[in-house]
Amino acid sequence: MKIPIETVKEVRSRTNVGIADCNKALLEVGGDVEKAVEFLKQRGAAIAEAKKDATATEGIVDAYIHHTRRVGALVELNCETDFVARTPEFKDLAHDLAMQIAAAAPQFVTGEEIPPEAEAETDPQTVCLLNQPFIKDPTRTVQEIIAETVAKVGENIKVRRFARFELGVDH
Numbered sequence: 359m360k361i362p363i364e365t366v367k368e369v370r371s372r373t374n375v376g377i378a379d380c381n382k383a384l385l386e387v388g389g390d391v392e393k394a395v396e397f398l399k400q401r402g403a404a405i406a407e408a409k410k411d412a413t414a415t416e417g418i419v420d421a422y423i424h425h426t427r428r429v430g431a432l433v434e435l436n437c438e439t440d441f442v443a444r445t446p447e448f449k450d451l452a453h454d455l456a457m458q459i460a461a462a463a464p465q466f467v468t469g470e471e472i473p474p475e476a477e478a479e480t481d482p483q484t485v486c487l488l489n490q491p492f493i494k495d496p497t498r499t500v501q502e503i504i505a506e507t508v509a510k511v512g513e514n515i516k517v518r519r520f521a522r523f524e525l526g527v528d529h
Contacts, residue, residue, distance in 0.1 A: 366381050369395060
């Protein structure tokens with residue numbers, strides 16, 4: 359079966375996965391774009407799940423300063439090798455996460471960090487970075503964006519820590 363290049367490009371634009379992988383996914387599901395997109399999402403989640411326990415000690419620190427110069431954020435993003443830390447995908451993810459932190463003001467990386475006495479009145483989707491809707495695509499969570507990048511680069515990626523600064527506000 360020959361998949362038209364326009365169909366492959368559509369899947370690529372919706373998933374940001376490589377053209378060869380998009381073509382393979384379309385072949386796997388008989389040319390159906392929606393099924394191919396879902397297939398690639400599941401594949402990315404499976405890769406991220408398999409990589410989640412790999413040690414991530416390399417990485418970068420990235421910063422975002424809002425154009426008003428009143429809000430800024432730093433994020434430490436880790437991966438397994440310095441090679442991946444230098445890739446555009448990894449650097450872009452780090453910058454997007456710093457922007458997310460500046461915009462959405464999370465308090466924790468994951469829900470596991472919420473103190474037990476605060477669990478009842480705390481909404482993890484609001485205060486936990488990984489549970490927040492991604493500011494560039496609110497239909498997906500930050501965790502899903504990270505999993506997508508894990509699938510692209512083939513390494514575990516972890517947000518180790520972050521800090522958010524707002525002029526005149528003490529945290």
